[in-house]
Amino acid sequence: MSLEKYYTLGKTGLRVSRLALGTMTFGEDWGWGSEKKAAKEIFDRYIDEGGNFIDTADLYTEGNSEKMVGEFVKDRSLREKVVIATKFSYNSDPGNPNAGGNSRKHITHAVENSLKRLGTDYIDLYFLHTWDMLTKPEEVMRTLDDLVKQGKILHVGLSDIPAWYVSRAQTIAEFRGYELVSTMQMEYSLVERNIEKEFIPLGQEMGIGTMVWSPLASGLLSGKYKPSEGGIDGEGRLKTMEGSSNKAFDKNTERNWKIVATLEEVAKEVEQPMASVALNWVANRPGISSVIVGATKMHQLEENLKALDFDIPHDLKQKLKEASNPITEFPYSFFEPEMQAMLTGGAKVGHKPQSYWSDVSIEAQPAGV
Structure with missing residues (x-):
């Protein structure tokens, strides 16, 4: 099985599954997701197949995702066997400007809350979730290095940030002897390939692994949605979030539907589900360390888990690549x-x-x- 093969993250010795279990769907607080029993079944199936990499965040389902992960890990005495990644940045106390962002004050507060919810003494991989356009990388990297020295976190990650910020943060860490950035977590899929321009070469040059979120473009590439005059037809997260201000769910474009059509053709050729083919393509691109897969139903997880158990012929890979090529802009x-x-x-x-x-x-x- 594909989950029984492990990659190291960046220059670290940390071995993780090529497919990580995303737990943003653990909990029903956002109007979509899995209730506790279903989430536990998905978690157990992933672990039983050999997976060891769990991704969550303090933001997900108002903190309930972290709580569920902590409970599930404890129930099976897995703490030393699994790698837990979580994130900070988002504000959970409206009106309090210091209850979010990437300042030293918020990071030190956020990590304590995550440790409590997860029921653990340490976090394997701690991510800055989103750039706040304010806090200097010097402050962020010094704070995260202090947490490493205190034993509260083991490795450092950056998510949803500009490439120049990652480069500066890593250079500061190298120069001052701080814990290095081991991982970037970025959106990447057949319909969102912009990280190829800067982030993939950056990661390869500076020894930073790339962990992918939304490889199925919020479900668009799973085949369960269809275009319609009124927007999108289908049930799931993409339909629920249609019209929201969150650009991560803004996938209803003519270009994207053409990519979906090509993906459907390729999936028929290789006799695999569309979701499996889309994940296979992303996971085998240069510079990718691990791909986050999420599911609310068991059959979705099963399609995801077999994504690396087959090969896509070169000509069909090229067909997908050409259909999804992003616009080349200056420079x-x-x-x-x-x-x-x-x-x-x-x-x-x-x-x-x-x-x-x-x-x-x-x-x-x-x-x-």
Whole structure:
């Protein structure tokens, strides 16, 4: 099974499953998700299949996700066998400006609350959830390093942040001897490929693993939704959140439906569920360490768990890649093979093995370059 193969995160020695169990759906506080019994069954199935990587956040279902994870881990005496990742940033006390963000004050308060909800003495991987456009990386990295020294967290992660911020944070950590950033957690799927421009090369250059969220584009790539004149037809998170201000759920575009149609064709060719094919494609892209899978029903989890148990033929991978290619904007147009050939005088120039840029360039090389 795919869950019995483990990858290390960044430069750390921490071994994690290539598919992580996302628990944003643990609890019904947001109008969608799984009640406790169903969540426990999903958790147990993931563990029984060999999975060891659990992802949550203090924001998820008003803290109930962390509580459920803590209870489920304790019930099976799994604390030393599982890797728990959780996050801070979001405000749970409206009107109090210091009850959210990435300041030292909020981080130290948030970690204590997460430890209590999880029922543990330490967190394996602690993420800054979202850039607050305010707190300097010096303050964030010093605070997280202090928590490492105190034994409250073991590894540091950054999520939903600009590439320049990650680069500066890692450089500060290297220079000052702080705990390094081991992992970035970013949205990535066939319909959202923008991290390929900066984050994947950054991670490969600076030794930071990339952990993917929303690989199925909030369920769009699962095949359970269809376009309609009124928006989206289907039941689930994407339909429930339709029209919200959260851009993560804004997937109803003509481009995206064309990608869904291509995915459906490829899935029929390889005789696999659409969700499995979409996950397989993401997990096997350059620089990806682990992919978060979430489910509210057991059959969804089963489709997800077998995502790495087959190979997609090269021509079909190319078909998916071409159908989902993002628009190349400035300055990235200057890094395309045709422009780069003007720098090399037509000579063949290699890239680092297994690098993102080699993946891009070799497949698109013009003749004679």
